[in-house]
Amino acid sequence: MSKRTIIPFGPQHPVLPEPIQLRLVMEEERVVEALPAVGYIHRGLEKLVEKKDYNQCVFLAERVCGICSFLHSVTYCQGLEEIMSVTIPDRARFLRLIWGEVHRVHSHLLWLGLLADSFGFENVFMHAWRCREMVLDLLERTAGHRVMLGVSCVGGVRRDISDEGLADILRTVDALQKEFDEFVPVVLNDYSIKQRTVGVGKLTKEQAAELGAVGPVARASGIARDFRETGYAAYGEVGFKIVTETAGDCYARMKVRCGEMYECLNMVRRAVAAMPAGAINVPVKGNPTGEVVARLEQPRGEVIYYLKGNGAKNLERMRIRTPTFANLAPLLAMLPGCELADVPVIVLSIDPCISCTER
């Protein structure tokens, strides 16, 4: 048996945008075992629901994560609406879908850039983030902020999109489609990208199911599972297609996310076309009593909020299970056997969001 070394990877590392530490047990250049050490971003915000009332907590939920911020607040609001038996107006459901899908495009572009950065492909990083600015500008025009949209509220949404705004969305979506048509095939067929991703970080279908992988990680391993299929918000009316791959390696995860970006654009188009008129929110009276598990599909996978109210204006308990938390166990199954240089690529291929994970 050759000599074993332990290499700490992180928390401050050039390719990691966020602090997570992986203790890599190495045998020469090969990883034998990996152990995560988290807790660098643990804030303890679940406890804050006892101090802030349930309307303020919408903004708290939004700040669980700065990337899928809007979808966190929507999950929280959907949960409370279920407890309080509030039916939100149709227009609000469509607006949530549009903002949610635009958010997904921005998240996937961000991830594509960071992945490219992790293997040193600066051009793709720069180009993906340049396209992402188009999405962020669109969000700022329609919702008022680039990252923290702050438009969701219990009972609907807080801002309407005017007809000009909808036309603006369609224009941006068309421009994005043009950009994607140009650079996504280049990225997927590039020789050097294939060299770094094909066959790296394999996760079989059985492993993915056993370890509870969610989102694109599960779909890249052949599990056709997407919570949007249940048709929450307006997904039932708009309809969508699940993108799956079977290889289960980094390349498959990349392909799944690239396919989803196209799918998001199509859904936004269909939602804008079918946009109903009417109110955007309903007044909500009273305080929540009861418990509920709210679920929703985020860019990284399925998020779960457990909410319990006891009739007071503060909730009794909020618990958040974020997609990256579920994907950490599959990550530990992917790492053994890979080379040290592939570790950043594999870590980024699950699209880790550590601030979600630790809350």
Added chain:
Amino acid sequence: MIKRVFSNLFGSPATRLYPFTRREPFAGSRGQLKNDIAKCIFCGQCQRRCPADAIVVGKKPDKSWAFDRYRCIVCGYCVEVCPVKCLSMDPKHGD
């Protein structure tokens, strides 16, 4: 792709040349909180609703409205609940 290469080489740059040219902020964008103090009735609604405790309203007789922009999370909730609409979000981003 060749087209993109040429447009990147010879087209105008994608960069916003901040701070030399400043773009107009989008209307409705949430920049920073402003209070039209002449209209303010010091009711304290904004203080109670602020999720980040950034606003402190002094009641009678010593009326005041103190705003800590180093706490404000720019959510706009206070603007929404203000009964006399003296609060507003300036789309400009600070100074």
Added chain:
Amino acid sequence: MLNNELPVTRDTLLNEVAARRHQGYRFVTVTCVDLGDRFDILYHFDKDYVLYNLRLSLGRTENLPSISSIFFAAVLVENELKDLFGIPVTDLAIDYGGRFLLSEGSPVAPQRKPDAPPAQPAQTKDGAVK
């Protein structure tokens, strides 16, 4: 009260969890609610977008058997329970010793309600992962 809920005890927990595994359920997460005198521990499983929940009522000083031998993915969330609620979880596949999310200087078992004196979670001096 959640849909599809089954109350379990400490003795039947592992059998029920194993039964879910044989039925093809996927492990989702564990939620702990501090009721003041007891803990409510909810195990969520999912199959075809339908959640199945096991509810375990646990006394404040009782041990919790780990399900990480059945679903390995539960090991992270069980370490979190140990950290945040100070619940002694036995037979963990990877034991961080109360240093999963928290570190020296952090409050001990911060999400546990204060009315009962909190039990000391097992700690290693250097906070190292065993």
Added chain:
Amino acid sequence: MSASSKSPWIVHYNCNSCNGCDIEFVACLTPMYDVERFGILHVGNPKHADILVVTGSVNHRDVRVLRNVYAQMPEPKVVVALGVCTSSGGIFADCYNIFGDVSKVIPVDVYVPACPPRPEAMIDGIVQALGILERKRAGEVMPSAAKPVLTLRPTAAAEAAPAAAQAAEQGNA
């Protein structure tokens, strides 16, 4: 201007942030804002850096890491704190695992408020940091940045003066 303020190198450490500020900071490096125009380079090693950019409030586990990163930087060094979490904790100020704002751990020279600040505001903050870096290089001792609270009172000319005095007082505290 000396060479280092014409081309300052930046190291970024994410303490406890929700990623909002983080990602916006990385967005500053990308074509739309492109801070490399100013010669700014994002480096991974604190030993090469002149400016430390911190995002997020500090939690108990981060304290040691942040001190370490700061101590490894060569003098003179400037700390830029992005986002409200770094200056007060923002919405997370009451969380149990928050050690405090960044100034409790290391001296901060520039605060950039908002949640998250726009890239334009971040560029402003970094440009301000360059001036401080230059003055530190000349041997000047710079005070830590203030966080003045804006206090408004009912419009009466007599009350305007004490309000300004109080704002300054709170800023120093």
